[in-house]
Amino acid sequence: MAKIEGEVVIKKYANRRLYNTGTSTYVTLEDLAKMVKKGEEFIVQDAKSGEDITHSVLTQIIFEQESKTGNTLLPVSFLRQLISYYGDQMQMVVPTFLEHSMKTFTDQQAQMREQMTRALGDTPLAKNLQAPMQLMEDQVRRNTELFRQTLQMFSPFTPQPSAPAAKKPADAKDIDDLKDQLRALQDRLDSMGS
Numbered sequence: 001m002a003k004i005e006g007e008v009v010i011k012k013y014a015n016r017r018l019y020n021t022g023t024s025t026y027v028t029l030e031d032l033a034k035m036v037k038k039g040e041e042f043i044v045q046d047a048k049s050g051e052d053i054t055h056s057v058l059t060q061i062i063f064e065q066e067s068k069t070g071n072t073l074l075p076v077s078f079l080r081q082l083i084s085y086y087g088d089q090m091q092m093v094v095p096t097f098l099e100h101s102m103k104t105f106t107d108q109q110a111q112m113r114e115q116m117t118r119a120l121g122d123t124p125l126a127k128n129l130q131a132p133m134q135l136m137e138d139q140v141r142r143n144t145e146l147f148r149q150t151l152q153m154f155s156p157f158t159p160q161p162s163a164p165a166a167k168k169p170a171d172a173k174d175i176d177d178l179k180d181q182l183r184a185l186q187d188r189l190d191s192m193g194s
Helices: 029-038 054-069 076-085 094-120 130-154 170-193
Strands: 007-012 018-020 025-027 042-046
Touching: 018 029, 029 042, 029 054, 042 054, 076 170, 094 130, 130 170
Parallel strands: 007 042
Antiparallel strands: 007 018, 018 025
């Protein structure tokens, strides 16, 4: 069986080998990552039991991508927040929120790329990073506010914790982290142009 409702089936064997039934070839996690980037739909099944193990294989791909490139997409603060939701009453809301946030981000990706091109120009020596930073800050604020509102819907009588005066809110820290990363990127671009 090569496909299930339009999706390619990848069989994972006990020896950890992955077999693409659509192309009748063995594939690697890197091959699956390329399929994801191309928008190709697939499911991964345990070859013996037939169990759908797509989630764990995709998680494994993320782990490998994070560890081999050195350019992590998942900040430590995000990972800690995510871990804290396991077993929490809000656990069932988080996947929907994350899925919605990623869809929104993807929908706005073309606009962000256009803003980056306008801000940076055609050369790596361009200095203006304000437009893309502002766009990212706005997106972080919108996502944070949406998540706060979602959580409040499920616990409307829970008082909102007030942040200590000396401590920045989590979204402000994330924005500062993004600014630092963009400054580091600009420094690298400047040094490459020298």
